Amino acid sequence: MELITIVTMFALIEYFYFGAKVGIAREKYEIKAPQTTGNEMFERYYRVHCNTAEQLISFIPALWAFGYYVSYMYAAGLGVVYLVGRLIYLNAYIKEPNSRAVGAMLSGIPCIIMILGGLIGAFISYFN
Numbered sequence: 001m002e003l004i005t006i007v008t009m010f011a012l013i014e015y016f017y018f019g020a021k022v023g024i025a026r027e028k029y030e031i032k033a034p035q036t037t038g039n040e041m042f043e044r045y046y047r048v049h050c051n052t053a054e055q056l057i058s059f060i061p062a063l064w065a066f067g068y069y070v071s072y073m074y075a076a077g078l079g080v081v082y083l084v085g086r087l088i089y090l091n092a093y094i095k096e097p098n099s100r101a102v103g104a105m106l107s108g109i110p111c112i113i114m115i116l117g118g119l120i121g122a123f124i125s126y127f128n
Helices: 002-028 040-069 072-095 101-127
Strands: none
Touching: 002 040, 002 072, 040 072, 040 101, 072 101
16 A cells, blocks of 8 residues: 555645645736736646645545555556646646646546546445
8 A cells, every 4th residue: 555655645745836836826927815816827827726636635535445445556557647647737727728638637537437446346345
């Protein structure tokens, strides 16, 4: 399960990195706290960070459930795909928000697989 812990910690590091990008953008585009609007580029960084927080709510428990009930190796692999997907999502969204689909899919599909796999694995384990 160490690999799942490593992936989880990288997901949190990535999230904090995205938050730092928001802070830098806030300064660069002169968006004073608590404002979250006023410059489109700042809003892009802000939305990526918020969306990543939304994704983490499903990603982390799905990663652990899938790793426990199905395979920690596959969970770690899907987790790496998720992490790469979030980076692609960030870069695409900052350049052109409409181009974020690949990054969204690379982070969303692993979550769906792990949610379903973890749920099925838990049911199988419970009924055996």
